[in-house]
Amino acid sequence: MTEQARKPFLYVVVCAAGVAEGVGGLITLAQQRNWDVGVIATPLATGFFDTAAVEAQTGRPVRSAWRSPGDPRPFPDPDAVAVAPATFNTVNKWAAGISDTLALGTLCEAYGMGVPISVLPCVSEALTAHPAYRDSLERLRGMGVRFGEHAFGGPAQRGFHWEQALDLLGRRVGT
Secondary structure, three states, X not given: OOOOOOOOEEEEEEOOOHHHHHHHXXXXXXXXXXXXXXXEEOHHHHHOOXXXXXXXXXXXXXXXXXXXXXXXXXXXXXXXXXXXXXXXXXXXXXXXOOOOOHHHHHHHHHHHOOOOEEEEEEOOHHHXXXXXXXXXXXXXXXXXXXXXXOEOOOOOOOOOOOHHHHHHHHHHHOO
């Protein structure tokens, strides 16, 4: 496939929250909008969704660890990144520039590459009151990161609007 004919590539970064079990819905929506998708999960997140089903859906491995030097890159560079669901821990570490997992390293690098990023937070109401979290949101918004509505847990699909991740990117990349 030529570079001109290549579909835009979306990285979906998944964090360890109960709603992560519904990430296949985001992938379906992205594919319907002509995105190719690769999933990067925090190490704990892999226990929150069916990785085999996601791999079958995307045709690519779910990544949660760094590749070894010399290993081929399993994904092309991203045209955009959607973080869904995003947890308290990931938001705060990312805003602080901590890159101790593949997911966080990817987010820190995507900003440096100028890649559009959308975030759907799934953080408890008690944690959203923490000053570090509020500061992290402010810092990330100042970096151009787009945030959707907060979801506060509960059943996997209640109150979590996966399509927002794509809608926020659509304004940035013309999808």
